Amino acid sequence: MVHFVGAGPGAPDLITLRGKKFIEEADVIIYAGSLVNPQLLNYAKKGCEIHDSSKLNLEEVIDIFKNAENNSLDVVRLHTGDPSIYGAIREQMDELEKLHIDYDVTPGVSSFCGAAAALNMEYTLPGITQSVIITRMDGRTPVPEKESIEELSKHGATMVFFLSSGDAGRLQERLIKSGVSNDTPCGVVYKATWEDEDKFTCSLKELPDKMNEHGIRKTALIIVGKSVAQSGYEKSRLYAADFSTEYRKGIDA
Incomplete structure (x- = not known):
């Protein structure tokens, strides 16, 4: 199984609970070394195989996926921020589908x-x-x-x-x-x-x-x-005293 995980913007405590759990359980981690805070790797278990993708091309990343699958190992592909924004994950997922390797995506806090x-x-x-x-x-x-x-x-x-x-x-x-x-x-x-x-x-x-x-x-x-x-704006109508919602009746309504 490959888990694409959003690492968050930088601070290691801004990763999601789900993302942290996958890192802690991973047998192999591939992380974007040029952007992901290396402190996040402190969550990895002892003996986890770690690769810096900033030094790899797509084919080399896919080879790591294939080797892990052949050895029944779980992989975390750790991308900065949220992987859906400039994460280049679609091309990786397409290759995984060709290889019939299961994957999922855990969102992250974007920068x-x-x-x-x-x-x-x-x-x-x-x-x-x-x-x-x-x-x-x-x-x-x-x-x-x-x-x-x-x-x-x-x-x-x-x-x-x-x-x-x-x-x-x-x-x-x-x-x-x-x-x-x-x-x-x-x-x-x-x-x-x-x-x-x-x-x-x-x-x-x-x-x-x-x-x-x-x-x-x-x-x-x-x-x-x-x-x-952050100036010259109008106050939100949602919280105006005279504004009725499904949960609250406006004062003058």
């Missing part, structure tokens, strides 16, 4: 949630935005034309950029050319929830310079949108 917690922010503020766009800049991995920065910027929603902190200048340039005001609030969180976490807020105009000041070029999320300011 975009960890980043919001680090900034004490709410993404979906009434009157500001009710949508969050999770995306990335194109690079060696292309982005569909309809999902370009220019197209997504038209929505005015909060935008969370993964895998884009290495070229903040190009991101800033493309956002401004797309019509995003250069005074738009931005938040940057480096290694959210890790011990060496770094974070700051600034305007879009200041973004590249601030990232250079902090020495941030990778492993960071960039959040762009009015919600970063």
Whole structure:
């Protein structure tokens, strides 16, 4: 059996109880060494076989799966954050299906949630935005034309950029050319929830310079949108005294 497990954003106590249980029981662990906090491996039992996938290609990962299956061993494939977001798990699951190896997925806390917690922010503020766009800049991995920065910027929603902190200048340039005001609030969180976490807020105009000041070029999320300011929002109608719900009758209703 192969268990794809979301490791969470970084802090070892932010893994789910189910994910921790699978790690404790695993005979083999394959973890994304470039992103997953190695402290999570402290949960592994003595004698567990551990592989760092940052040094492996897909075929080598699949070979480990096959060898474990042939020896009736349980595997944990440990991915950073939640494995459904930029986790490259579909290609692994397809190979497992071809090999008739059973697998399941345990979700994890995504780093975009960890980043919001680090900034004490709410993404979906009434009157500001009710949508969050999770995306990335194109690079060696292309982005569909309809999902370009220019197209997504038209929505005015909060935008969370993964895998884009290495070229903040190009991101800033493309956002401004797309019509995003250069005074738009931005938040940057480096290694959210890790011990060496770094974070700051600034305007879009200041973004590249601030990232250079902090020495941030990778492993960071960039959040762009009015919600970063955490001001000017409307209070939720759900908790308004005159708002009736299935569970509570409004005072003046």
